[in-house]
């Protein structure tokens with residue numbers, strides 16, 4: 576896919592205020608610092624479309640970017656743990672959960688995972704939460720330039736082993752580097768193909784009150 580345009584559309588904390596669901600969209604999510612903003616910027620070849628961590632003003636909002644006037648990238652806030660009476664409970668945040676569970680034009684969630692780390696409990700919890708709720712997702716390993724391909728495969732395999740403990744099938748996996756551009760074409764191809772199966776939500780015919 577050739578990227579002709581990529582523009583910031585909205586930033587908000589209320590999932591109900593997202594743009595009308597008339598175009599396919601893809602949610603990008605992961606722990607803070609996983610490389611999400613860098614990957615989004617690399618995908619659309621814009622330096623500063625999504626704000627990277629080093630910059631002030633990184634907010635906890637749902638950010639919509641319109642690509643090629645045809646589909647949306649949605650930049651979601653990073654998730655973490657909430658401490659509930661000393662027991663760690665996975666919390667992806669009410670706003671994120673509400674968005675993911677209700678967004679009718681959401682085609683896929685891209686779960687970003689650092690390719691240098693052992694499977695992290697919060698990431699596994701999030702993946703299980705998506706599966707439990709029947710939400711389609713792919714796993715996107717980031718920062719693959721930071722180590723050789725053999726080491727990257729080793730970390731990916733650990734995720735696969737973890738997931739196969741409870742799952743029969745693995746989700747699609749992409750290996751990326753925002754720095755070097757690895758995986759960019761593959762991810763854009765995936766999005767282009769998935770866009771083809773988007774169906775506009777049926778418009779309701781409103782009848783006049785009698």
Ligand code: GDP
Pocket residue numbers: 605606607608609610611612613614626627628629717718719720721751752753754755
């Ligand atoms: P975010 O918090 O998930 O949006 O993460 P950022 O995109 O802001 O990246 C966090 C840090 O990781 C920054 O210092 C980036 O320069 C660095 N980073 C992100 N992607 C890559 C990558 O593909 N390769 C390398 N080497 N560093 C990266």
